[in-house]
Amino acid sequence: MYQMQHVDSFEAWKSLVSSAFVPLHSEPVRAGSFAGSIAGSQFGSVGVMQVEATAHAVRRTENLLAAGDPPHFKLNLQLSGHGMLLQDGRETLLRPGELAIYDTQRPYTLMFEEDFKTLVLMFPQHQLGLPVAQVREMTATAIGTEHPLGRAVTPFLRQLAGLLPQLRDPVGHRLAANAIDLLGTLLAAELHDHDDLATDGQHRQLLAIQAYINEHLADPELCPGSIAVSHFVSLRSLHKVFAESGHTVAEWIRTRRLEQCRRDLGDPLQRHIPVGAVGSRWGFPDAAHFSRVFRAAYGISPSAFRAQV
Incomplete structure (x- = not known):
């Protein structure tokens, strides 16, 4: 069922963002008023959420990993504004139209120094059908921005974001699964291209x-x-x-x-x-x-x- 939650205080936001995804530590990056909203649906095992908020940062720290949450990947499609994703010693600038994946089982930081809007897909790691160790090699990197498949996947996800208020099961469930399939295909292609350059x-x-x-x-x-x-x-x-x-x-x-x-x-x-x-x-x-x-x-x-x- 589609839900939209809006808050006007940072204290309320800290609770909302952790309950919507995984336990996170949130902190403001500048003084002043704050507003944020999370809107979306849970389709089977796939959460599809559009996040819109004032500048801030969220961190998945080592002590929060101890909460024992099941292993998920999160996919970020930046819709507006810019941000920064850091994980596994890598960092990538999140520009509108770009994709990035990250792993909820290891620490990460998301930082937005301006107002932003992003689409987030959260799903069990096994659902990609790819070796987790290989996917982890691609966390905190821009995905598919130069790849023909990337130029096909991004418009699909944008359309999915626009359809969220109208989507209902069972069609929403199928579309969410299709989105993960497309992402898996894109990642497999990226891994294959990278592997062609390897000597092993x-x-x-x-x-x-x-x-x-x-x-x-x-x-x-x-x-x-x-x-x-x-x-x-x-x-x-x-x-x-x-x-x-x-x-x-x-x-x-x-x-x-x-x-x-x-x-x-x-x-x-x-x-x-x-x-x-x-x-x-x-x-x-x-x-x-x-x-x-x-x-x-x-x-x-x-x-x-x-x-x-």
Whole structure:
């Protein structure tokens, strides 16, 4: 449900911004009056919020990380005004029309020295479908400003911001998921371009195999053996390449399949599809086996997960 909250004091803002996102320490950057508003909706696991406020700074400090919040990424699309994002020893100027991503699991600072408006998407890290360690290499950097995909994603997000007051589930849920898909594609393209400049051939091979797995998740015959054959490598070599990811090949396949199943089960437009059919769609043809591995991964059955979304 769309909600808009407006405050006229900085004390009220400190409470509002922490409750809307994650616990944050807010501080003014100049004396004088303050006004701010947060408007948006929660679509499934994706929060889509438009933030408009007077100049100030927010910090996600080490002691606030101890609150135990689940791991999320936040995407910032600057709509007006300028700001600065700092994380992981990097900093980037936030200009209107530019994107930047940051990680709620590590300290960061957002500083705005003038009035501003920004669109913020907050979503679970797993939803991107990309290795978290690789995405973290791109925090606090301008994303896609020179990339053709970046020029396509930004207008979509601007339109999403304009539609927020009218969006309702289930369409809003689907659009929010589409936005994360587009972001994942953009980040994957940026990572691929960066990887082309790298000299580590084994790392490039890992990314190529992970991309192959993502394209063939629906094939129930997908397994380490079929992947090794498709890439003309031995099973031993395949497992060696995957060692740097921190997962076995089978773990990676299972995790990616379960992420797709969880996404479809949470989609209101797919509630008419039987749970077993969702599992089968993503390579789990045995409904009982699908239910067991889903419960093992998420602590809840597929049916119960769908019911609570």
